[in-house]
């Protein structure tokens with residue numbers, strides 16, 4: 001069995017808005033996002049425990065909301081509700097799902113490397129602890145409510161291949177095929193960017209991330225190999241920023257992944 005991740009306990013008091021104390025026998029794990037990027041975990045914990053749990057109205061209706069776990073931008077895992085009690089996060093699945101609210105970052109609501117690692121570690125451990133199958137029993141909120149109701153977590157719903165990879169990462173960790181240190185954040189903007197490229201056709205490199213003649217710094221020759229530091233998204237052909245600080249095209253006519 002895999003090691004339990006570090007969990008910061010922030011137990012919510014019993015209350016009808018978030019922790020009713022109803023017994024839960026969990027058969028699924030549902031992941032969520034908070035609706036906005038770059039909202040850190042402690043803010044979400046405080047919202048559930050110090051605002052909603054005290055009775056919070058929007059208009060004239062009380063909010064009923066909570067989550068078993070919250071994961072922050074630095075990978076912190078908070079637990080608010082014991083996994084043998086229900087929470088209010090996943091609509092009709094509240095009666096059978098453990099809920100995890102996960103902080104997101106950037107305009108596409110992807111995950112930081114630390115957040116992704118914690119999400120995999122926690123889900124893999126929960127599947128092991130509750131005797132669940134990572135590939136079948138980890139779900140999104142949208143799997144329960146449908147896309148018309150809510151896209152949650154929006155990044156995973158919009159990128160089902162990443163959700164698939166996430167479940168495989170959880171399963172690999174649960175099975176002991178990888179360690180926590182081996183987990184690679186498949187949602188990172190740097191994912192799939194080659195570490196090194198080889199020039200397959202002579203091409204200019206540039207001082208700034210554009211293809212203007214005035215920014216040309218030299219010519220990269222066929223056969224030369226360069227280390228890539230980041231991908232620069234552009235309108236038109238993207239460019240690699242090289243370790244040297246120069247920029248070069250990503251076009252497959254000129255460069256290929258090395259090794």
Ligand SMILES: [Zn+2]
Nearest residue numbers: 032033141152
């Ligand atoms: Zn949700």
